[in-house]
Amino acid sequence: SKKVSNYSGGMKRRLSLAISVLADPDVLILDEPTVGIDPELRKSIWEELAELKANGKCILVTTHVMDEAEKCDRLAMIRNGKIIAVGTPQELSSKTTSGKLEDAFLEFGGVK
DSSP, rough: OOOOOOOHHHHHHHHHHHHHHHTSSSEEEESSSTTTTTHHHHHHHHHHHHHHHHTTTTTEEOSOHHHHHHTTSOEEEEEEEEEEEOOOHHHHTTTSSSSOOOHHHHHHTTTO
């Protein structure tokens, strides 16, 4: 009985995700799907995304949160509208001295 406009940010994000999977799409495009969501719900969302993937769904996620990017199979790092690197999180991380994905983004993007 509560209006969506009165939902918290996390509940709005949760509702948006639920709506996106209702039609059972072959390709799911998500923009920062867990920003503003508590850790417990965030974990369950990533578990659900893993299950969708296991069932043959293609999931495209945009995010600036590197620990979320690490959950993806392949990454395309984009800076100023241009792809600066493509690979698995492990491949991209291994190309840095620190082994961190965030540092890979900074190094590939020309930021020292």
